[in-house]
Amino acid sequence: MADQEGTPQKSLGTDVISPSKTLYSTPSTSTSGFNSGNDMSPPWDQGWQLFIPASIQDGSSRFGFIENALSEGNEQKLIEVEEQCKSLVNECEEGSDERRWLVRQLVEVRLKIQEKKDEDVSLKATVRLVLGHHMQLQDNNLNNTKLQCDRCCAAIWAMIHSWFRCIDCDYVCHTRCLSLITRACVHVAVSERPEYELRICPEVGLASSQRFKCTECNTPVTFTIPPIVTCFGRYTPQADQSWSEPRLCDYSGFYFCPTCHWNTSAIVPARVVHNWDFEPRKVSRAAQQLLRLMAEKPVLILKDLNPRIFGLVEELSVVQGLRENLLQMKRYLSTCDSAISEHLMWQLGSRQHFVENAHSYSMQDLIDINSGTMLPFVNQIHESFAKHIKKDCKVCHGRGFLCEFCHDPEVLFPFDPAVYSCPNCLFAFHNSCWLEKGNDECPRCLRIKQRHSRLSIPQEDDFS
Numbered sequence: 001m002a003d004q005e006g007t008p009q010k011s012l013g014t015d016v017i018s019p020s021k022t023l024y025s026t027p028s029t030s031t032s033g034f035n036s037g038n039d040m041s042p043p044w045d046q047g048w049q050l051f052i053p054a055s056i057q058d059g060s061s062r063f064g065f066i067e068n069a070l071s072e073g074n075e076q077k078l079i080e081v082e083e084q085c086k087s088l089v090n091e092c093e094e095g096s097d098e099r100r101w102l103v104r105q106l107v108e109v110r111l112k113i114q115e116k117k118d119e120d121v122s123l124k125a126t127v128r129l130v131l132g133h134h135m136q137l138q139d140n141n142l143n144n145t146k147l148q149c150d151r152c153c154a155a156i157w158a159m160i161h162s163w164f165r166c167i168d169c170d171y172v173c174h175t176r177c178l179s180l181i182t183r184a185c186v187h188v189a190v191s192e193r194p195e196y197e198l199r200i201c202p203e204v205g206l207a208s209s210q211r212f213k214c215t216e217c218n219t220p221v222t223f224t225i226p227p228i229v230t231c232f233g234r235y236t237p238q239a240d241q242s243w244s245e246p247r248l249c250d251y252s253g254f255y256f257c258p259t260c261h262w263n264t265s266a267i268v269p270a271r272v273v274h275n276w277d278f279e280p281r282k283v284s285r286a287a288q289q290l291l292r293l294m295a296e297k298p299v300l301i302l303k304d305l306n307p308r309i310f311g312l313v314e315e316l317s318v319v320q321g322l323r324e325n326l327l328q329m330k331r332y333l334s335t336c337d338s339a340i341s342e343h344l345m346w347q348l349g350s351r352q353h354f355v356e357n358a359h360s361y362s363m364q365d366l367i368d369i370n371s372g373t374m375l376p377f378v379n380q381i382h383e384s385f386a387k388h389i390k391k392d393c394k395v396c397h398g399r400g401f402l403c404e405f406c407h408d409p410e411v412l413f414p415f416d417p418a419v420y421s422c423p424n425c426l427f428a429f430h431n432s433c434w435l436e437k438g439n440d441e442c443p444r445c446l447r448i449k450q451r452h453s454r455l456s457i458p459q460e461d462d463f464s
């Protein structure tokens with residue numbers, strides 16, 4: 001059948017073609033030769049032949065990347081390979097065997113890309129909008145993850161159940177529970193109003209406000225009826241089976257049924273802000289999800305919420321001091337080309353609010369301060385920024401100050417210890433020199449004011 005001596009093999013059978021290469025073996029009425037027409041036309045128009053040029057069959061890995069991309073199925077990679085294939089086709093001699101083979105590969109790549117696009121569309125079609133949730137059908141049936149349905153509390157076995165997950169808040173439920181969801185997506189609440197309940201367990205009253213119903217799903221709830229002791233012994237009257245035990249959510253102060261409150265514990269922001277109390281309390285599922293989504297949002301302005309707390313928690317006041325320094329360092333770093341190109345401020349990672357203001361904290365910040373992991377982190381950032389400004393960078397160092405009062409040659413920076421920095425112009429003086437001078441106006445501010453009044457131009461930030 002095939003010529004083994006280097007001439008192109010023109011076998012029609014599948015005997016020389018691996019199964020992966022028979023994908024598009026469109027039946028053809030022609031059994032000999034090739035269609036001499038336009039080789040860019042679809043295979044079914046060409047009297048498609050299953051043919052691999054010997055040069056490629058010989059194990060030349062030159063075109064191996066095409067097959068790799070086809071088997072990997074990565075859409076981006078396939079798009080790149082499509083482009084490479086196109087240019088390879090153009091480079092090949094017209095009518096050559098390699099060219100025909102490459103055209104066929106190109107068609108395969110294009111079909112695979114289309115297949116991937118269709119998959120995406122069908123994936124999007126599996127997202128359902130329910131009470132603000134974007135519930136997406138999960139099809140990872142091969143893993144044996146066990147989850148708990150947020151609606152009915154029963155187990156979800158990924159391998160046997162059909163189930164959905166909210167892509168925004170991670171709410172999960174069986175497909176059969178999808179139409180019964182009663183909890184609105186907490187992600188919507190968090191996006192619209194990223195705030196915490198900061199009253200400590202503002203209990204609203206099961207009877208007065210909730211009328212003995214779960215605040216989320218309206219299931220009747222009541223406390224257990226106490227046992228009755230009679231001369232015949234002790235017995236517990238049977239409560240109506242449709243009633244269940246109310247569970248208080250320490251975060252919201254509402255009562256929930258056991259389906260909506262799983263007795264899971266979480267640190268409650270109100271207790272932290274007012275009492276520096278990190279003891280986890282039992283909260284509803286909704287509160288737990290909300291606390292998780294809010295954890296890294298810097299929405300707690302502690303100096304307004306509870307200014308006394310800085311005097312009570314030493315580590316918090318140290319971190320606060322370092323954060324104020326970081327803000328002063330930002331004035332150097334944000335105007336220094338080398339600091340910008342080195343992405344120095346990226347060291348803060350998700351804590352960019354540390355260089356946006358000195359007062360906002362996220363719950364995660366407070367948890368880390370309490371656990372002792374925050375102080376080393378801020379210290380390390382502080383050291384790194386200071387090293388750039390005072391040692392590594394001539395530009396930043398050149399923007400230091402000499403104390404005008406004592407004319408000491410030591411260069412001072414507003415974030416140095418024992419330095420007084422004018423809040424208006426940032427000019428730095430030794431703390432002792434400033435105190436010695438009494439409450440006089442900063443000499444630099446005075447000069448700027450005099451200059452402005454002489455020139456009578458509007459004042460602007462003179463920091464340079």
Ligand SMILES: [Zn+2]
Binds near residue numbers: 133169187
């Ligand atoms: Zn959701």
Ligand SMILES: [Zn+2]
Binds near residue numbers: 150151152153154174
């Ligand atoms: Zn369920």
Ligand SMILES: [Zn+2]
Binds near residue numbers: 214215216218258261
């Ligand atoms: Zn409920």
Ligand SMILES: [Zn+2]
Binds near residue numbers: 336339389396397
């Ligand atoms: Zn610099």
Ligand SMILES: [Zn+2]
Binds near residue numbers: 403404405
């Ligand atoms: Zn001085």
Ligand SMILES: [Zn+2]
Binds near residue numbers: 424425442446
């Ligand atoms: Zn000043």
